[in-house]
Amino acid sequence: MNDAPISGLYQPSLALLTDLYQLTMAYGYWKNNMHEREAVFHLYFRKAPFNGGYAVAAGLALAVDYLQTLRFSDGDITYLASLTGSKGTRLFPDDFLAYLADFKFTCSVDAIAEGTVVFGNEPLARVQGPLLQAQLVETALLTLFNFQTLIATKAARIRDAAGPDDAVLEFGLRRAQGPDGGLEASRAAYLGGADATSNVLAARRYNLPVRGTHAHSWVMAFDDEKEAFAKYADAFPDDSVFLVDTYDTLDGVRHAIEVALAMRAQGHELGGIRLDSGDLAYLSKEARKLLDAAGLDKVRIVASNDLEESLIVSLKQQGARIDIWGVGTQLVTAYNQPALGGVYKLAALRSADGQSWDFMIKLSEQQAKTSIPGILQVRRYQAEAGGQPRADMIYNVAAEAPLPEAPTILDPADATRRRPVRPGAPYRDLLQPVLRQGQLVQQLPTLVESRAHARQEVGALDPSIRRFLNPHTYPVGLEQGLHEFRTQLMLDKRPGRAV
Ligand SMILES: Nc1ncnc2c1ncn2[C@@H]1O[C@H](COP(=O)(O)OP(=O)(O)OP(=O)(O)O)[C@@H](O)[C@H]1O
Ligand SMILES: O=P(O)(O)OC[C@H]1O[C@H](OP(=O)(O)OP(=O)(O)O)[C@H](O)[C@@H]1O
Numbered sequence: 173m174n175d176a177p178i179s180g181l182y183q184p185s186l187a188l189l190t191d192l193y194q195l196t197m198a199y200g201y202w203k204n205n206m207h208e209r210e211a212v213f214h215l216y217f218r219k220a221p222f223n224g225g226y227a228v229a230a231g232l233a234l235a236v237d238y239l240q241t242l243r244f245s246d247g248d249i250t251y252l253a254s255l256t257g258s259k260g261t262r263l264f265p266d267d268f269l270a271y272l273a274d275f276k277f278t279c280s281v282d283a284i285a286e287g288t289v290v291f292g293n294e295p296l297a298r299v300q301g302p303l304l305q306a307q308l309v310e311t312a313l314l315t316l317f318n319f320q321t322l323i324a325t326k327a328a329r330i331r332d333a334a335g336p337d338d339a340v341l342e343f344g345l346r347r348a349q350g351p352d353g354g355l356e357a358s359r360a361a362y363l364g365g366a367d368a369t370s371n372v373l374a375a376r377r378y379n380l381p382v383r384g385t386h387a388h389s390w391v392m393a394f395d396d397e398k399e400a401f402a403k404y405a406d407a408f409p410d411d412s413v414f415l416v417d418t419y420d421t422l423d424g425v426r427h428a429i430e431v432a433l434a435m436r437a438q439g440h441e442l443g444g445i446r447l448d449s450g451d452l453a454y455l456s457k458e459a460r461k462l463l464d465a466a467g468l469d470k471v472r473i474v475a476s477n478d479l480e481e482s483l484i485v486s487l488k489q490q491g492a493r494i495d496i497w498g499v500g501t502q503l504v505t506a507y508n509q510p511a512l513g514g515v516y517k518l519a520a521l522r523s524a525d526g527q528s529w530d531f532m533i534k535l536s537e538q539q540a541k542t543s544i545p546g547i548l549q550v551r552r553y554q555a556e557a558g559g560q561p562r563a564d565m566i567y568n569v570a571a572e573a574p575l576p577e578a579p580t581i582l583d584p585a586d587a588t589r590r591r592p593v594r595p596g597a598p599y600r601d602l603l604q605p606v607l608r609q610g611q612l613v614q615q616l617p618t619l620v621e622s623r624a625h626a627r628q629e630v631g632a633l634d635p636s637i638r639r640f641l642n643p644h645t646y647p648v649g650l651e652q653g654l655h656e657f658r659t660q661l662m663l664d665k666r667p668g669r670a671v
């Protein structure tokens with residue numbers, strides 16, 4: 173399989189894949205000569221999806237491709253020139269459009285590698301550069317990171333439920349949120365732990381393994397089920413999986429066995445059977461007995477039908493003999509939580525004289541929604557070097573005071589909950605340089621590598637954080653100096669009205 177990294181995916185460029193307000197703000201910054209002011213934005217979500225204890229970061233490779241190909245084509249410019257406001261006058265004047273026609277993304281981006289386990293409030297990406305540029309990319313970055321992270325996380329949960337030995341096939345395209353949702357879900361599902369997809373265009377575009385069985389209609393198109401299986405085996409003598417539940421599932425298994433034995437006489441082996449309805453625990457156990465009794469112990473059992481992670485856990489607890497899990501709708505639509513609420517917030521702006529940073533905060537009635545000022549990094553402390561993650565600390569790399577040798581991590585929701593870091597505790601900083609002045613400064617991992625990274629990362633988490641029901645909260649906090657600085661900024665911005 174060609175495992176070359178993707179590139180040029182978003183050509184022609186998706187410059188207009190944005191909300192209008194990004195373009196109106198861009199014009200406003202440009203008109204006020206603020207567009208070159210250096211700014212820092214962070215992209216983060218507040219709460220892991222699916223009431224889970226973690227998320228799997230995804231979307232970076234697509235984001236890099238988007239940023240590097242970001243250009244306004246002649247057609248884009250003509251379209252923007254046609255936009256008018258409520259009085260019929262043009263929204264964007266020619267001199268600004270001439271500026272956009274020469275636009276290139278020249279910011280720096282630091283980001284957490286795809287496949288890394290991440291938690292609420294941690295920046296997945298930090299964008300630093302001219303205010304206009306860093307603002308302009310908000311919407312596209314959010315749609316890329318939010319959906320990829322959501323689906324990669326769902327896939328990681330399904331992979332975790334299936335266990336290390338079973339295969340997971342993604343079958344979702346027909347129920348996906350349109351063609352684009354289907355294509356990008358297949359990529360993220362693979363990254364998060366699916367073994368293959370049935371989606372051929374996604375497989376071609378992203379170099380994914382592609383697999384499949386056949387539909388009920390194949391069986392219905394023949395006079396009887398056995399003939400249907402035999403004809404499929406004629407076409408694919410070494411690559412057949414028979415769907416056995418069109419009429420009566422266990423009769424279907426017997427027909428599959430008869431055909432499998434005839435195939436064996438010709439020197440071929442049946443790959444598997446698929447169950448797509450009924451009690452999947454009972455039927456898989458019965459099918460396994462029938463297959464084994466016929467000497468077909470290598471024939472694998474595929475199951476599908478509205479599967480998701482809790483159902484897979486339950487089927488395993490019931491002793492189901494399923495080897496391969498075909499998962500569609502629930503995976504690609506993230507059915508039980510169809511959106512991840514990632515946000516993109518301004519956190520620092522160069523002072524007007526260019527000499528220092530002004531740190532920014534967005535206040536909220538809900539303390540948890542108040543943004544974190546600074547130029548942020550995430551430090552993950554581990555039990556031992558390369559070992560189990562113990563706690564994450566968000567800190568400001570541009571703080572005036574240097575980071576203490578043994579910092580203290582404070583829970584932002586309750587500052588009385590604090591954890592001193594033991595001196596010399598091993599750690600790694602999660603945000604790594606990706607773009608400098610718009611140029612790639614590290615070869616991004618391939619999708620295969622990111623997928624392996626995700627499995628390693630989820631596997632290293634404590635089971636209490638991986639479990640589906642009321643998972644334990646992984647400790648993520650602010651470095652004490654950052655917490656105190658943030659609290660002071662909150663007080664400065666909202667000193668309170670006299671009673
Ligand atoms: N042993 C089981 N324990 C728990 N849930 C199961 C079990 N077996 C199947 N399911 C799930 O129950 C749900 C409904 O299955 P049901 O048997 O109603 O489907 P079906 O009506 O047979 O399928 P279809 O409509 O495709 O013919 C599905 O999500 C299926 O995956
Ligand atoms: O259930 P999902 O996780 O989405 O998996 C994909 C489903 O798509 C196929 O059939 P389809 O649902 O189109 O028809 P069927 O249910 O009648 O088999 C397949 O047989 C699965 O049931």
Ligand SMILES: O=C(O)c1cccnc1
Pocket residue numbers: 343344370383384385386476498500
């Ligand atoms: O190949 C399959 O079995 C398949 C593909 C898409 C949806 N359901 C099943």
Ligand SMILES: [Mg+2]
Pocket residue numbers: 477478
């Ligand atoms: Mg179905």
